[in-house]
Structures are given as structure tokens and as C-alpha cells.
Amino acid sequence: MLPREHLEAILKSGKTDVVPVMPPFQGFWALDVAGLTTPQSFKDVSKTASAQLKVLEQCTFDGIEVLWDWLVPVEALGCKVDFPEKGNPITSENIVKSLEDVDKLEVPDIRKHARTVFDYEVAEALRDKIGRQHFTYITMPSPFTLAGELRGVESLLVDMMLNPADVHRLLKFTTEVLLEYLDLTVEKGFEAVFWCDPTASGDLISPDQFKEFSLPYLKVLSQKTKEKNLWVLVHICGDLLKGADRLKMIQDEVKPHLMSVDTAVDLLQAKQSMDATIILGNVSTTALLQDTPEKVYELSIDCVKKAGEDRFVLGAGCDIPVGSPPENVSAMIKAARA
């Protein structure tokens, strides 16, 4: 069986005879391992694609993200962005300076936005190269997280308490923008989208706020993604079981095919809360960065044991941190194959 067939099998039936492994987010880490800085990675499609491939030869994941520049919509919308040497571009200017600005926002023509075009070219190059053997996906922010980038996370969180109606208008807008990205993704023939909502982290917003501001919009995207026959993968950071069972809410409302959970989440409980969803997780990202391959191996085995065989994909709890030794990342893969 090809690596991608394991993932297809598990997505379709919840079962396969080996534990599949997905990073789930390796892009910026891999660029750094290959010696390509973030600014350099936006210059030459084939160099950037090759950088990923080089690292993947060593770390043989069953599926990978082929578009990792997930905050690209921020720039397409006109925010100023900083490009650090390593890691993902950082929003340096929020365009929604006051809530009145929400009404002035316009959905951009993303097909004319250079970085978007570039990112999709890289993604296609990678997919064309390895897509037959490997499962590939496009990583994108959720409407809530994108709203946080446009408004500034702190302001958005305060707005949620003081001006909820304006926040909903902003969220409707970011949903529209992301539907454009979904269209482009469909048009280019990709098979899956990983919708990521780090700002809806269990450590940041309350269960009620989660229900009101994050879930409904994620649900729209999930439904539309499914209508187009793409797989829906979702990642949210932090502890989603603290205070309330947010995982169950996600299964009931968003109904993703696969849910990627952070290290703070108990895997066994996650599988119980989402009893009809594939769970991906949740090797400690701190361990990947700071510990030894032996320790990462041990932690990965613990995850596999805890999660059991069905409905489970092994991976890190969040982004593979830039600077993690490739030996540590390989140890995670080795554990899945053990």
C-alpha cells in the first residue's frame, strides 16, 4: 500500500493496518532545515519545492502540507507583513484599525496577488511530484484567526466582549475571503484543506465565545469544503477539553473528517469526545525542539498506545517548531512504524 492509501483508508473507514504519520505542519521547519530562509523561500518555485522534498526524503511522512504559508490571505488583504529569517511571516499592521473599517473591507482578487500565486505554484509542483504516493493538503486559517490578524488579536478579543455585532460582520467578511481561497484550492485540484484556528485556542477564549465566534464560521467552511468533495482537516491549539468539551462541539457542528489536537489534550478523551472523527496528535512540540530522539520516540509510542489503533494518525501537537533536529522528527515517524 502507498503512504497515501493508508490515509485514504483511515479517512474512509477509520481503519488501516499501520499508524499513518502526518507532521501536521512541517513547512517552515523544513525550509530552515534545508537552509532556505523565509524571504528566500518566496523567490523560486522549484528551489522552494526542492527544499521541502529534500527534508521529506529524510522524514518520510505519509502526508504533508504543500501550502504552509497559511497566513498569506493577510497580505492579500493589504496588511503589512514582516518576513523573519525563519518561521512564518508576521502581520505587522492591522488594517481594521477601528470597527468602522470593517465596512470598507473588500474581498481581494487573490488570483492577482503575487504571493498567493507563488504559494499555489509551489503547492502544485510538490503535489505533481509526490502526490501520487503521498497525501497532500493546503493549510489555511479559520475565519476567526484571520479576523484576529486583520484587527489584532488583542483588540479582537476585547471587541468580542464590547462590540460583538461588529465582530460578526468582520467574521462574515473573513469567511468570504477564505471561500475564495477554497475556490482556488478546488480549481487547482487539491484534495484536502487543513483549516487552522490557533486564536480560538482553549487557552485564549471561553467555551461560550468559542461557540459564538469560531464554530459557526468554521462550520460554513467545512460544509463548503465537503460540498467540493475535499477532505476537511481541522487544527485548534491548546486544551480543548478544559472547562467544556469543545471537541464534541466541533464534531457536532463542524464535522471535520480529521481533527488535529495539541499536546495538552488527552488523546483517549479526544477519541471519546469525537467518536466519529479521525484524531491526529499529539507529540509534544517542546520535546521535538528540545529533547532527544529517544525521548520523542518514547512520547510517540505513548501517543499510539493511548489512542489505540483505529481512527488515529500520529503527528505533532502543533507546528513542528523551527529548529527541531530532523533526528527528533524522524523518531516520531519511526515510532509509528514500530
Place this chain on the structure above:
Amino acid sequence: MPSKNEILAKLSECVIKGDVEGCKKWAKTALENNIEANEAIANGCAEGMKIVGDKFEKGEYYVPHVLLSAQAMMAAIEILKPYVKVEKSEVTGTVVLGVVEGDIHEIGKNLVKTMLEAAGFKVVDLGKDVPLTKIVETVKEMSPDIVGLSALMTTTMPNMHKCIEMLEKEGLRDKIKVIIGGAPTSREFARKIGADGWGEDASAAVNLVKNLLKPK
């Protein structure tokens, strides 16, 4: 007329509720009733923020609430600040404060700043996500007594170490004291990277600075 304790309790309550307007009103009332600005900040505002912190720890409050309370507190402090009396007998000095490169968590640092200022120290606030070179340059230019570094992520903690190394390289390390703080840091970590002190919270930061600046 409300009593002093009532006014301080109201101020604290408005911080807890995140009531910006209420905070402004009770800060003014405090001044009108001849309550010392220092006391209003320490026993009203900071007291309220401490309770907010406790509620956050217990999972009763989430970050949006903490942010709103911080805003309310800052609104009161804004009004009280011009009236803050700097105690002459106390030690004084300049503290350069910043959240290290790559890290944008600044609520804790801002609290430390406020409490230091209320205690009479001059604070040069470099803000968040501060390039390490900028910290070094500021030390060169201003020769402060103390540099306070904050980090809230395991991934940015190493930048504190780097910053100390850079200060050493520039021959500036012996001229100043370096203190650090932020949730993932510890006394142990501070010792390991060669810092002069670690503060668990904002009031610990004030005591730390006082002790380090005490004439020997």
C-alpha cells in the same frame, strides 16, 4: 461620601469587571477624596488585577476578560499617575524593560512596568518583540541600572540567554543588572543563563529591583 475603603474596593471591582468608565470615575473620586495615588494604584487597581489573575488561573476568566481588565486598570492608572508621589527615601533608578524578540505577550510586562513606576522607578519601555540588538543599543545609550526581560513562550526563552551573551560581548554586562520573568521562566532558568534575578510576579519584580539597587 464614600469611605476610603469603599472607594478602593470600587476601583478594584471595576478592574475585575473590566469597566473602563467605572475605573476612570473611581480614580477621580479617589483623588477628590485625597486618597494617595500610590495607594489607589496598589490597593485598588493592582489588588483588582491580582484577583483577575487568580480567576484566570482557576479557569474562571479567559483572556478576553483579562485584556479588558488590563485596559480598565490602565485607564485608572492614567488618571492617577500625575499624582503619584515618589518616596524620596526609597531607592531609585532606571529600568529598561522589554519582551524579547519573537514574543508579543506584553500584559505581564506592562504590569511590571506599572508597579515599578508606582514604586518610583524610571522605566524605559521598549515594548514587545524587541530585537536583541535594540536592547543592547539602549543599554549603551542610556546606561540604565537594570534591564528587565520578559518571555512567555518556551520558544523565545532562549533569546534571554542570547541577550545576556550579547551584553557580555559588548562589555556591558558588568555595568548593569539583568532580571527576567514570564510564566515559563524560573529561578533555576535565571541562574542557568546568568541573570541577576527572577521575579514571579509584578510585586516580586519591585522587590527584586529594590534589593538589587540597595546601596551595599
